[in-house]
Structures are given as C-alpha cells and as structure tokens.
Amino acid sequence: MPMPQQKDTGYQKDGNFIRPASTFRDFVSKDPASQFPAEKGRYALYISAGCPWAHRTLIVRGLKHLEDIIELHLVGSLKLPAGWKFDGTFGSSTQDPLHPGFTTLRQLYELVEPGYSGRVTVPVLWDKKSGTIVNNESSEIIRMFYTEFDDLVAPQYREANRPGGGLFPEPLRSQIDELNEWVYSTVNNGVYKTGFARTQEAYEENLYPLFESLDRLEAILASHPSQAFLFGDHITEADVRLYTTLVRFDVGYVPIFYCNLKTIRHDYPHLHLWLRRLYWDQGEATAGGAFYKATEPWIKFYGEGYANARQAVVTPESPLIVPKGPAVLMETLKGDEHL
C-alpha cells in the first residue's frame, strides 16, 4: 500500500521514530582548573517537568541534595515550530528568568549558537558564568550530578559515603550499563517508537519488544522479592532511568501511545510495588521524597503533554494505527466470582 503524503517532522524514516543525538556534550568537573568547574550557584538546569529525560535530572538533583547548588528553571508547553516556551504553564515563568525577554528555549540555544539548526530539547545544563550550554543529554547530566558537586554537599551525601556505594557504584557499573542499554532502546525510547510510529508495522515492531522487556524487568524484581530495587537494597541509576518511564506508563503511554497490551498496575505486581515505593517514599533513601517531589505536582499533566506530542507527530494524514491491546480481551471469572 503506498504511504499517504505525511508532513516530515524531522524525526522519521519509513514510519519509524528516530531520536536524534544530543548536541552539547561538555562536562562539569570537580577539578577547579577545568573549563566547567563545580561551583555553587554557577549552573542552572532548564527542564520541562513533563519530559521523562528531564525528569531524571530533577530526581537526581533532589537525591543528591543539590537544590541550593544548581538552580532550576521550568519551561512551559511545547508548541511547534517555536518549541519549548516560557508561557506561564506547568509552573514556568512567562520569560526566561536568566534572560529577561526570552520567551522560548530556542532563544537560549541561539544565544550560544546563532542560527542553531538542531533540536531544541530539555534538559539543558546552563553555565551562567560563561553564558553557554554545558550539556543537553540527560544521561550525562545525571552522572555529573552524582559525583562532580560532591565537595559542595555534606559528607554523608557524597557518593563514596552513600550506602551501597552511591547511584552508580563501581562494582555494578558494567551491569547497570548493560541493563540501561536494552531498557533505553525498548522501554525509555521504546514507548516513543511505539507511540510515534506512523505505520502499523513500525507500531507493532516496537510494541512487542517493549512488553518483552517489561516482562524481563518484572522477572528481575521477582527474583529478589526481599530487595526493593533493581540492583538490590539501594537505589541506583537503573531505578531512576526506569522510574521516569514507568510513572508515565498507565497515565500516558497506555492510552495515548497505544502501549496497551498490559498496564503496570494490573499486570506487573513487582514493577507496580517498586514504582509505588519510589513514588511514596519520604525517607533517607529518597532524600526525603525526591521522586515524589519531582512527580506529584505534574503527574496530572502527563496525559495532556503526550496527547499534544502524538498529534504533532502522527498527523491526520498518517495511516490508521490500530491499537493491539489489551492482550487478554476478556478476563475469566476468578475464585468465587460468579453470576
């Protein structure tokens, strides 16, 4: 069947969603002689609270007690082609607090690179002193946050002194990297590849591997039920990276991205418990509720964000995508349930 004419959003090939690589890849360092040395008040984090990649950085900023060290600025809604706006929505101000008069994040990117032609994405780690973007890749920003600001926080919050050796402990690094790789491709980005697919084939090619990976993650947690987290008794990077996708799953990806074979709350008891523990915990392990504080004010808006995003990508000209779920079309009567 010939593909109907579809508007190119710069993200697709043959109906498949392709996420472009991030552009700014410098690092903050604890070395005072480096280009971007860790200093209190020098760096600002720009995020959208709805974005799962940015959400990682907000959680780790909380887990590492960096609230007084790295300031936070929220953008509002994503309106294409202008991109992220400071428009007073979702907790944002009506202009960039650091650059009065700027009403879009694109203006910040263009300040650094006039005529910037790449994607304008969140999160952004901004250096106020040299007036530039240090990094806009969440997986790298969170790794800087683990260690590079440690000389500025209380000794008990430093990675070396954290129970379990911190968020990315040396002995677990290769295992965490290995898990991150398949979780990124089939789960974190897998939900986008499923939801932004513009052909039925691309949708199904990503839907099934997504649920195979959720089954695999469920089995990991089921294999050590007395340990709360993916790598045992302590929260690691792997938990943070999975959390931001799973907390959006039932409210956004199931109904809007058609990731609807199963739900977390109904079909994955171990993942559901893991998710609720992270969300509700207010104790030391979560620095007094870092997951809750970074999620609760915005969870009610996730649906709206994804509905807008999908409509911009899967346009009315796109072929019809037929959702495949739920996996079980009618559940049987259980136990003493009867007419």
Ligand SMILES: N[C@@H](CCC(=O)N[C@@H](CS)C(=O)NCC(=O)O)C(=O)O
């Ligand atoms: N690889 C990046 C991805 C960031 C990303 O794609 N952010 C989305 C929001 S969830 C964005 O800003 N999209 C705007 C656009 O592409 O125009 C990261 O992990 O930091």
